[in-house]
Amino acid sequence: MNAGGGMDGIDRGPGAGEIPLLTVEDLTVGFGGGEDGGMSIPLQGVSLRVPRATRMSLVGESGSGKSLTASAVLGLLPEGARVLRGSIRLEGEELIGADERRMRRLRGGRIAIMFQNPRASLNPVHTVGGQIAEVIRVHSGAGRRESRNRAVDLLDQMGIPDARRRASDYVHQYSGGMAQRAVLAMALSCRPDLLIADEPTTGLDATLQQQVLDLVIEQVKARGASLLLITHDIAIARQTCEQIAVMYAGRVMESGPTEEVTAAAANPYTAALLKAFVTVDRGRMYAIPGTVPTLSGPLAECPFADRCEMVGPECRERVPELRRIGGREVACVKA
Amino acid sequence: MTATADGQAPAVSKPPRRRARAAGRLLRRPAFVVLLLIVLIALFGPFFLGDPLELGPDTLAAPSMQNWFGTDQFSMDIFTRVVHAARLDLLVGFIAAALAVLAGMPLGALAAYRGGAFDTLLLRVSESLQAFPTLLLALGIVTALSPSIPVLVMIIALVNVPVYLRLTRSAVQPLVNADFVLAARCAGKGQFTILRRHVLPNVSEVVFAQFSVNVAWAIQILAALSFVGVGVKLPTPEWGAMVRGGADYMIYGQWWVALFPGLAILATVLTLNQVADEIRHGS
Amino acid sequence: MREGMNGPVLEVGELVKDYVTRDAKLRQRVARAVDGISFAVQPGETFAIVGESGSGKSTVGRVLLKLTDATEGNVHLLGEEILGMPERRFRALRRHIQMVFQDPLAAFDPRATIRSSLREFAGFGGGRSRAEQNRAIDQAIRDVGLPPEISWRRPSQVSGGQLQRLSIARSLLVKPQLLFLDEPTSSLDVSIRGQIVNLLVEIQDREGIAYLLVAHDLRVVYVMAHRVAVMYLGQFVEIGTRDQIYERARHPYTRGLLEAALLDEPARAGDPVRLTGEISEEQVRKPGCRLTPRCPFAEARCDEPQQLRPTGDGRLVRCWKAVEVPVSIGLHGSGSSSEGR
Numbered sequence A: 001m002n003a004g005g006g007m008d009g010i011d012r013g014p015g016a017g018e019i020p021l022l023t024v025e026d027l028t029v030g031f032g033g034g035e036d037g038g039m040s041i042p043l044q045g046v047s048l049r050v051p052r053a054t055r056m057s058l059v060g061e062s063g064s065g066k067s068l069t070a071s072a073v074l075g076l077l078p079e080g081a082r083v084l085r086g087s088i089r090l091e092g093e094e095l096i097g098a099d100e101r102r103m104r105r106l107r108g109g110r111i112a113i114m115f116q117n118p119r120a121s122l123n124p125v126h127t128v129g130g131q132i133a134e135v136i137r138v139h140s141g142a143g144r145r146e147s148r149n150r151a152v153d154l155l156d157q158m159g160i161p162d163a164r165r166r167a168s169d170y171v172h173q174y175s176g177g178m179a180q181r182a183v184l185a186m187a188l189s190c191r192p193d194l195l196i197a198d199e200p201t202t203g204l205d206a207t208l209q210q211q212v213l214d215l216v217i218e219q220v221k222a223r224g225a226s227l228l229l230i231t232h233d234i235a236i237a238r239q240t241c242e243q244i245a246v247m248y249a250g251r252v253m254e255s256g257p258t259e260e261v262t263a264a265a266a267n268p269y270t271a272a273l274l275k276a277f278v279t280v281d282r283g284r285m286y287a288i289p290g291t292v293p294t295l296s297g298p299l300a301e302c303p304f305a306d307r308c309e310m311v312g313p314e315c316r317e318r319v320p321e322l323r324r325i326g327g328r329e330v331a332c333v334k335a
Numbered sequence B: 001m002t003a004t005a006d007g008q009a010p011a012v013s014k015p016p017r018r019r020a021r022a023a024g025r026l027l028r029r030p031a032f033v034v035l036l037l038i039v040l041i042a043l044f045g046p047f048f049l050g051d052p053l054e055l056g057p058d059t060l061a062a063p064s065m066q067n068w069f070g071t072d073q074f075s076m077d078i079f080t081r082v083v084h085a086a087r088l089d090l091l092v093g094f095i096a097a098a099l100a101v102l103a104g105m106p107l108g109a110l111a112a113y114r115g116g117a118f119d120t121l122l123l124r125v126s127e128s129l130q131a132f133p134t135l136l137l138a139l140g141i142v143t144a145l146s147p148s149i150p151v152l153v154m155i156i157a158l159v160n161v162p163v164y165l166r167l168t169r170s171a172v173q174p175l176v177n178a179d180f181v182l183a184a185r186c187a188g189k190g191q192f193t194i195l196r197r198h199v200l201p202n203v204s205e206v207v208f209a210q211f212s213v214n215v216a217w218a219i220q221i222l223a224a225l226s227f228v229g230v231g232v233k234l235p236t237p238e239w240g241a242m243v244r245g246g247a248d249y250m251i252y253g254q255w256w257v258a259l260f261p262g263l264a265i266l267a268t269v270l271t272l273n274q275v276a277d278e279i280r281h282g283s
Numbered sequence C: 001m002r003e004g005m006n007g008p009v010l011e012v013g014e015l016v017k018d019y020v021t022r023d024a025k026l027r028q029r030v031a032r033a034v035d036g037i038s039f040a041v042q043p044g045e046t047f048a049i050v051g052e053s054g055s056g057k058s059t060v061g062r063v064l065l066k067l068t069d070a071t072e073g074n075v076h077l078l079g080e081e082i083l084g085m086p087e088r089r090f091r092a093l094r095r096h097i098q099m100v101f102q103d104p105l106a107a108f109d110p111r112a113t114i115r116s117s118l119r120e121f122a123g124f125g126g127g128r129s130r131a132e133q134n135r136a137i138d139q140a141i142r143d144v145g146l147p148p149e150i151s152w153r154r155p156s157q158v159s160g161g162q163l164q165r166l167s168i169a170r171s172l173l174v175k176p177q178l179l180f181l182d183e184p185t186s187s188l189d190v191s192i193r194g195q196i197v198n199l200l201v202e203i204q205d206r207e208g209i210a211y212l213l214v215a216h217d218l219r220v221v222y223v224m225a226h227r228v229a230v231m232y233l234g235q236f237v238e239i240g241t242r243d244q245i246y247e248r249a250r251h252p253y254t255r256g257l258l259e260a261a262l263l264d265e266p267a268r269a270g271d272p273v274r275l276t277g278e279i280s281e282e283q284v285r286k287p288g289c290r291l292t293p294r295c296p297f298a299e300a301r302c303d304e305p306q307q308l309r310p311t312g313d314g315r316l317v318r319c320w321k322a323v324e325v326p327v328s329i330g331l332h333g334s335g336s337s338s339e340g341r
């Protein structure tokens, strides 16, 4: 519940003094404790910094809390979720506890979002162009014709052929890749500083995935915006983002420059995840034994301890904090 | 491969508490409790009350301490008759709906599973059956045959078969190509085994919800048939017939004759529909 | 009893499958999902089919298991032609060909315990006593690394990875000669993916089962497959050994897929290929190469029908350029060197 800001003096990395665009600190989110008695704490102190004009990936397996972190930043936590602790700041402005009007201004304004299923994020009963124009009109106060033209321009920039005509089509007339391009156009329509993309290509074939990701990067770069790309595929993260944050069981295990982290992981979980993407030979694919822990209460030890090859007694004494080691941050007592 | 069954006895038995808890959950649903009450009244009520055909001293007496619901035009006690009538109405309703399920559910499942001409044929037949106004259809058959209780039950069941057929068909259709059904085919199971073991249990919830609605509907049809004079004849205690008998006295101010059996129909139908809702939304 | 270990487990010839659907106005639409494919699977071998979604991979498997009818062609399972065989007679043969589904949660009856689902397979064709069935079930579950007690739970009460193991255990209960694996890991997490893949390879090495593997995930295919067929819009466009496909792919589509898969292992020969656009069923009706709208090398002659042609090193490619002028599509030097596995 402390909204005091990062005065603790420990987490000033390179470029100290410069306030990151987005700072998440010790974010802890819980569900329930209600009638069925089941309490779960899927986010157990997430800390994350996204600098300006930087592409950062948030990598982790299903249930590790990636989407939930994103919804907390957007002020869109699902019903029943409570922020138990922590702070989320957009350039110094605290977002936890901010009123709904303010959050609505930010969403679609300074922060934009792109979800996995493009068809679910576009309204099926309005034309694609109409929806984008509407967003532009509401957020920038431009006139109808002006907004419409800007929407068509955007669609064109996203590589939709014959954009003026396609703007008056409905989502169901778009193919999967086209729809995701339209969603991107909508997300970028208000010139956001931060684009959060939650598994934007997961449902798509690899060939399309590549096309869409290339486009996202190109656009984000051209606009000087930051990207928080949520993905479970470390190969995608490596290919697209200069920074990486690896999540496990509601915590960030390691973050830093993608090249450094993927070249030599400092956290055993990151190492294991990386190995799972390298195939040695027939019949030998790396597998992490065991399963992800269920988070029904506050953690008391390293969440990866049960599956870790390097585990020792000190791993079980308390939850390892993120420590700065060179250019990165690592949550592991052995690092 | 010698069969020493007690070799390791690894089979860990299931926790046996499921059933008890299911019963507890059932009781937490209010409409179920009310329905249970209605059924109990129908079953045991008559033992505590007199003969529903026994004549009293007064005709058309207003509700009083002696006659809670008053008496009718024949001087019979309406309360006694309403309770006795519950037996007949519920019985006809349940049996008719049960017969309809028994015929409609397998046919609908088979139609969905087989598809093709068999499906089309069944669908067309049931569509044309449903195209007739139910009551008109029932009326026609009753007047052609002679109205007796078994005939009434058969007719009410018949007009309900298409309802189940189509309901089951549409519930089964998405299951026909479900992976777990394909898996059962891979296990070398035949059509009927798969239907019985995998498909029908997975649609039973929908069908049971419909069953409850259907009992209500059957009671309404019976009451309606009696009301228009082709169903059960007075003085047999039956709610619809009683409403019809009492309707004439309404305008003279003797409202109770028709009102109480009418309320009994209403309460039963509402309860059954509520139960259907609880089945659909529960568990 | 049958031909024993010589001869292929499965032989597919010129298989065609049309799906007939009706649109809102009840007009009939015929979609050709599989368009004349042929291949054979040898005992103990993993034959993989890769391609984008909608290319017809799952349909091939479902036809082979007779879960849906074929339109044309022939399929020999252990030497017996099965496409024309009535369901009743085929039922006994099902013990030789089994399937593992993509989504394990959908593959189990949600109302039944896992054990009763396994029992259906343990009791295949009758003949085993209940005690024998129980023992077989427990052993099968142990073989996939789980405690037998888990089988008393319902599908929703175990994790996806565990359920996929149980699904594999279930199909192995009938001791099949061929297992069709339809995206066996794509609903699982990456940390679990390796467990399943390794388990499958282990089982194959131990029991000598043949696999027909369909997968998106080219890493999984790389680890499991001996031979790979690349499928696009109902046709094979390239067939070869795993190393031929992964290291020296020739067809532009194969190379585009590999490029997009972001693999960091085997080094690939030739210039990288980027496919544009999306898979579109429209192309099926055209006579020429179906990849033309997406292929960076397309030219006029590509609109002529393309045949699967041998390239000299034992593989087949459906692209005239790849066969006749490999240099024109960025394949330099080594084209005809032969190698084995």
Ligand SMILES: Nc1ncnc2c1ncn2[C@@H]1O[C@H](COP(=O)(O)OP(=O)(O)OP(=O)(O)O)[C@@H](O)[C@H]1O
Binding pocket: A031, A040, A042, A060, A061, A062, A063, A064, A065, A066, A067, A068, A069, A078, A079, A080, A232
């Ligand atoms: N509405 C909710 N109610 C209860 N628990 C929830 C809810 N939404 C998410 N959770 C829990 O929070 C945890 C993190 O979920 P989240 O959606 O952030 O995962 P994720 O990392 O995005 O996974 P995926 O890769 O599957 O999208 C999970 O354990 C999930 O069960």
Ligand SMILES: Nc1ncnc2c1ncn2[C@@H]1O[C@H](COP(=O)(O)OP(=O)(O)O)[C@@H](O)[C@H]1O
Binding pocket: C019, C020, C021, C031, C032, C033, C051, C052, C053, C054, C055, C056, C057, C058, C059, C060, C281
């Ligand atoms: N039951 C079906 N009815 C009609 N079309 C189908 C059906 N199943 C698949 N198809 C079509 O057949 C083609 C191939 O599908 P599928 O075999 O599922 O491809 P893959 O497994 O490669 O993704 C697709 O165009 C798909 O739309």
Ligand code: SF4
Binding pocket: C251, C252, C253, C289, C290, C291, C292, C295, C296, C297, C298, C299, C302, C306, C318, C319, C320, C321, C322, C329
């Ligand atoms: S035939 Fe032409 S279009 Fe087809 S893959 Fe070869 S070069 Fe490309």
Ligand SMILES: [Mg+2]
Binding pocket: A066, A067, A068, A198
């Ligand atoms: Mg998510």
Ligand SMILES: [Mg+2]
Binding pocket: C057, C058
């Ligand atoms: Mg498929």
